[in-house]
Amino acid sequence: MKFVIQRVDSASVKVEGKVVGSIGKGFLVFIGVGQGDTEEEADKYLKKLLGLRIFEDEQGKTNLSLADVEGQLLLISQFTLYANCRKGNRPSFIEAGDPKLAEGLYEYLVKKAREQVSVVETGIFGAHMEVSLVNHGPFTILLENL
Structure with a gap:
C-alpha cells in the first residue's frame, strides 16, 4: 500500500466535469x-495518516494532527502509484493490486476513515478524475513500507 499525502487548504475532484468531492483544510490522499x-x-496506514502531526501550532511548529485542526479528508484511488519505470520508458503496473482487491480495500479505507473523521470525500474508483488542490506549504508525504 502507498499513500501520497498532501496538506491542503482546499482540494476537489471532478469526474466528467462534475465535482464529486471537495474539502477545505485537511489532507488530500492518493491511495x-x-x-x-x-x-x-x-x-x-489509516492509523498513521490520522496520527500525523503536520499542521502548525501557535508557534509555527508542525505539531497538530488532522483531528486537532478539525481537518477534512479527500481520498483518491490511484493505481499509478505502483508504476515501475526501471526498464524502458513505458511504466509497468504489474505491482498494482487487482482492481477488485484495490476497490475493496479503497472502500474499506473510506468506511473506516468516516468512522473517525467528520468530513471524508472521495473520487470515483477507476474513473478519469481531475484533481485540484491548494497545497499548504507545500507539504507532501509519501507513506509506504510501513
Missing part, C-alpha cells in the same frame, strides 16, 4: 493498493 495488501495493512 495505491498493491498486490497482497490486506485490511490489516489498510488499518495501519
